[in-house]
Amino acid sequence: MSNKEFPTAEQKEILLSPKLSREISEIYQAMQEGYEKVAEDITLSCRDCPDNCCDSYFQHHTFSEWAYLWRGLRQLDGKTLDRITERAKEYVRQSADVLAIGKRPQLMCPLNEDGLCALYQHRMLVCRMHGIPATLTRPDGQSMRFPGCFRCQEIVSDKYEKETDAPAMDRTLLFRRLAALESRLMGERRHLYPRVKKTIADMIVQGPPAIDTPHCER
Ligand code: SF4
Ligand code: SF4
Numbered sequence: 001m002s003n004k005e006f007p008t009a010e011q012k013e014i015l016l017s018p019k020l021s022r023e024i025s026e027i028y029q030a031m032q033e034g035y036e037k038v039a040e041d042i043t044l045s046c047r048d049c050p051d052n053c054c055d056s057y058f059q060h061h062t063f064s065e066w067a068y069l070w071r072g073l074r075q076l077d078g079k080t081l082d083r084i085t086e087r088a089k090e091y092v093r094q095s096a097d098v099l100a101i102g103k104r105p106q107l108m109c110p111l112n113e114d115g116l117c118a119l120y121q122h123r124m125l126v127c128r129m130h131g132i133p134a135t136l137t138r139p140d141g142q143s144m145r146f147p148g149c150f151r152c153q154e155i156v157s158d159k160y161e162k163e164t165d166a167p168a169m170d171r172t173l174l175f176r177r178l179a180a181l182e183s184r185l186m187g188e189r190r191h192l193y194p195r196v197k198k199t200i201a202d203m204i205v206q207g208p209p210a211i212d213t214p215h216c217e218r
Contacts, residue, residue: 011210016067020185024068025121027177031128034169038132041167042159044152046131053149054109054117057095058126059197062182063209065124066196070208072122084110084118084204091201110201124200125178133168136175 016024039045046053060066073081087110095105111118117127133148133156147153147163156166183190193211203209 010213012213014063014067014185014209014211016064016071016185020064020181021068021071023181024064024178027174027181028125028128031125031171031174034174035129035132038134038167038169042132042148042152042155044132044148044155049151051150052108052112052115053130054112054127055106056130057105057107057199058124059199060124060126060203061196062178063193063196064178064182064185066198066203066209067185069119069122069124069200069203072119073204076118080118088201088204091199092205095199095201110204125174129169129171133163133166135168135170135172137170137172 073084076084091107091110094107098105098107109117111123117123131149131152133152134146136144136146138144145164145168148156153163156163160166186193196209198206
């Protein structure tokens, strides 16, 4: 295992139970199947794409995905984890510099090894949905539509009269399932804990998710 100093003595790691792990992998699987269906309808393929989406800057917002990522990281051999951790530290350093000048970082994800995801089964929700058109109804009722990646937009503008004529994946239900899972993971007290807003690199460098241990349990 690598350099992990987290959680500290005054923190408790947030661990997914086998049941919650299974549920999150089912959500991921459903997302993947939905993606494949829409990609097939649109005829979008990542094959020979000049871009690599793994350098897109994304932040992630749940302890559940963070903990699931760490389930995957713990299955890697020590050398691989050390290599990934070093890249993650570099990512954090470089992205801080880019953000400091008001720009959006475009850096390769530390989990990408020779163009492939080293943690494919544990990759994040956003990695499974980027590319295709999608819709989302937010908790406040507002509807959103995402056009997909540049290649998808090119195909859509050739094939469909209007962008909204193209098939799109509705993310709403899966996002709700993830939010419900997050609440259960946090003992239905999610609102008491800090917001999560972290890149994959942050999650690697900071170690597995942890929360302060109540004084009575120290
Ligand atoms: S999602 Fe789009 S931009 Fe990304 S690799 Fe696939 S085709 Fe290329
Ligand atoms: S987790 Fe994997 S799929 Fe997602 S950005 Fe990183 S390397 Fe790419």
